[in-house]
Amino acid sequence: MKIENISDLRVLLATARQGSLSAAARELEITPAAASAMLKRLEQQLGARLFVRSTRALRLTSEGELLLNYARRALELLEEGITQVGVGTTHLSGHIRVAAPSDLSRHWLMPWFDQFMEMHPQVSIALTVSDKLQDLHRDALDLAIRYGELADSGLVARLLAETQRIACASPAYFARHGYPADPDDLQRHECISLHIAGQRDTLWWFSRTTSGAKPEIREVRIQPRRSVDDGALAHDWALGGKGITYKSALDIHNDLQHGRLLPALPDWQGKPYPLHALYPANRFLPARVRALTDFLAQQFAGLG
Known part of the structure; x- marks a missing residue:
């Protein structure tokens, strides 16, 4: 069993993200008929149904959920490799999705993100500001910055600051x-x-x-x-x-x-209140995300 066309995986991701084939087709700039054919081809190659159609949208099957996680990681790895070949290993590019607490974002992170983006003009950052605990997998985040003790063993943590x-x-x-x-x-x-x-x-x-x-x-x-x-x-x-x-x-x-x-x-x-950077444990970590975390750790260390 093998997948013959990497574009079929892009249709899978876009359809899961958008909830419909027509919306996925618009995102990928292809026709709905082409998107439907690519998804059908992928299901035939795998011998498994990936979506169930409801009255309003497409819903992933358990097989679709499983493949989605692997497909996302595979495409991220491919994107990172293409980027490094295209611009060289000394340059960073691409999108970083970050979640962080509101007060910390307003007072420290926003100006530091500005500095990082000035250093790396081809990097873009999407910041989700909330004091609620985001699910990194469900919300498709690259990085979460959180206070307090850690309970989720499915995440990799890096200490950014010891505080109280x-x-x-x-x-x-x-x-x-x-x-x-x-x-x-x-x-x-x-x-x-x-x-x-x-x-x-x-x-x-x-x-x-x-x-x-x-x-x-x-x-x-x-x-x-x-x-x-x-x-x-x-x-x-x-x-x-x-x-x-x-x-x-x-x-x-x-x-x-x-x-x-x-x-x-x-x-x-x-009460001690450590601040951590968190990543999904089973996901490839792009160089741009690692570089941003290194930069934030240096900035927090400078506050002492």
């Missing part, structure tokens, strides 16, 4: 409400919680070490008056004096330096 979360608010908030005396005192304050992995994050972790003593660990269940699934909006609420939020030190780095936000508990450490 900090309970913080604006000077105006503390002028009105005072500072919490210790972590437990947060329960009487106006708190702003984030939604992490689809749930409100209301359990805030703190650690303190006194001279020669064992670290004291405290977990506090806050009662947030405001909660949001976008870290940038929680950040804005804190800057506007609306309450205390529990943010990554990277996200509030500049505001802490310029006094726009202040730590609520300066004698306590917040």
Whole structure:
């Protein structure tokens, strides 16, 4: 069994992406009849049905899903090889699909992406900004940048930065409400919680070490008056004096330096919150994606 025409695989990918043969044909700039014939030829060569037609669209069969993953990786590898032959190994080109948190994107990643694209004019970047956890396979992402501990063993992770979360608010908030005396005192304050992995994050972790003593660990269940699934909006609420939020030190780095936000508990450490670059474990990693990750790691290291 073999596939005789690589263009048939391109029809498979376009049809899965678009949901219909006519839309796939428009994307590939061929006729719908040609697209249908190429898909039928592929199914005949494989001896398997790849799509089931519903009333509105085509849906992949289990065999189609399996082949789709391999076809995508094979075409990515082919594209990378053609690119390197065409422009030489010192030049990068192609498209990079990235997902990243909102606050981190706004304060750090967007200008760094601009720098990277100036260095590599033939590279384009599509950025998906969300604090929700994207599925790299389902959403066809090349790279995801995520905070926190890792649970998905199907991904390859590279540490970009060691950071922590900090309970913080604006000077105006503390002028009105005072500072919490210790972590437990947060329960009487106006708190702003984030939604992490689809749930409100209301359990805030703190650690303190006194001279020669064992670290004291405290977990506090806050009662947030405001909660949001976008870290940038929680950040804005804190800057506007609306309450205390529990943010990554990277996200509030500049505001802490310029006094726009202040730590609520300066004698306590917040929860470790490492930042990773993640790739699908079973997918070829193009040179442009590896180069972007190297560049981001250098930029984050420079913040220290």
